[in-house]
Amino acid sequence: MNAHGRWGQGRRARRRLLAWSGLLLLAMAVSLMAGSRWLGPEALWHALWSPSPTNVDDLLVRTTRTPRTLLAAVVGASLGVAGGIMQTLTRNPLAAPGLLGVNAGALFVVVMLVTLGGDLPAAVTHLGAFGGAALAVALVWGVAMRRGHSVGPLRLLLAGAALTALFHAFSQALLVVDQQGLDSVLFWLAGSVAGRPLAGSWPMLIVALIALVACAPFLRQWNVLAAGEAVAIGAGVAVRRLQLVSVALIVVLAGASVTLAGNIAFVGLIVPHLARRLATPDHREWLPLAAVIGAVLLLLADVAARTLILPREIPLGVMTALLGAPFFMWLVRRQGVQHG
Known part of the structure; x- marks a missing residue:
């Protein structure tokens, strides 16, 4: 492709990022308005810019929905970028951060x-969860690494699958012993992301935002x-150093999430695919788009989770799985067709 064609593709990618x-x-606005008590744009504006300490809607927006919205946006962006890095690192379009044992170690x-x-x-729980995610990935890296060589994608995935199963087994054993837990x-x-006050969440929010910015270089x-x-x-x-940096960023982004x-x-699985379809293969274009798409999708999933079966809520993890x-089954089938 000539320079003019690449410039045209880049311009379209930037337009899509802006859109x-x-x-x-x-x-984000819909997330602030949605719930068992729906708010109109005027009530939302009042809650954000001229709140009253006695107004129920203002308190609802500022103490409950604003933290929930910020958490969903940052977690969605972090998972989208972490998934994109993971797929690049392993050169596997079906890879996701959980394959490194992040979720299993934290749990x-x-x-x-x-x-x-x-x-x-x-x-204490937050630090423990983040430390567990980091420990799991460190063990996966140690198992997959060969002296004097870069870490192969297949070895990384196999080590991650084995240690993920091991951590899940340990967790289930502990829960059987102490069912009250x-x-x-x-x-x-x-x-x-419900019921998570910003007072206890802002350190991890800042960590995730710093990691997102740190991806740029x-x-x-x-x-x-x-x-x-x-x-x-x-x-x-320097492949080995780049692999190590990539794994560290995945740990921070997925661990914070x-x-x-x-x-x-x-x-973390589906967002990178959507971003690559909407942009060029250049990471400078599709990875920032993955952050934005991830934030949008998780916000909309959270809105659906809290409004579909009012007055109850569907767990957000269940909604994203649904x-x-x-999409995952379609993706597996598509990969099978391409390589069959």
Whole structure:
């Protein structure tokens, strides 16, 4: 493709990014208005810009729906980008952050803390979940690594699958021993952004936002790595260091997401595919789009989760699974057709 064609594709990708950014603002507004008590635009404007301490709608928006909206947006963006990096790192279109053991490691540590320590402060649980995610990925990396060589994608996925199963087995064993702890970990199992005050969530929110920004310097190198390790080495890319940085970013983004919202399925898998279809193969164009699409999809999924069966709510992780499973089955079938 000539330079003019690439410039035209890039311009279309930037337009789509701008359009999805507008959809993100709209989805955030809908999230602030939606619920068992729907609010109109005028009530939302009043709650955001001239709130009254005695107005029920103002309190609802500022204390409940605003934290929920911010969490859904940041978690969706983080999972979308983490999934994109994971698929580039493994060169596997069916890869997702959970394959590195992030979710399983976080859940195991949370279950262990609940079993041994009972009712613990939220900060301790958050640190434990994030530490469990990091520990799981460190073990996966250690198992997959060969001395003097870069980490092969297949070895990484196999090690991740084995250790994920191991962590899940440990978690289930602890829950069998202490069945009362099951109620305390249902949030992590089902996934949710409801009832999460910003006071206890803002450290992980900041960590996730910093990690999203930290991806920018590596976008060009990921373009080269996507062509294969041999090509990347020939282009002068320090492959092993780039792999390590990529895994670290996946840990921070996915680990923070699990800490904030529990087990959210399929977002990290399907969002990168949507972004690549709407943009060019250049990571500088489709990975920022993946962040925006991920935020929009998780916001809309959360709106659906809290409004479809009023006055009850569907767990957010269940809603994303309901939406993502058909796409995943189509994707598996499409990959089978391409390689059959």
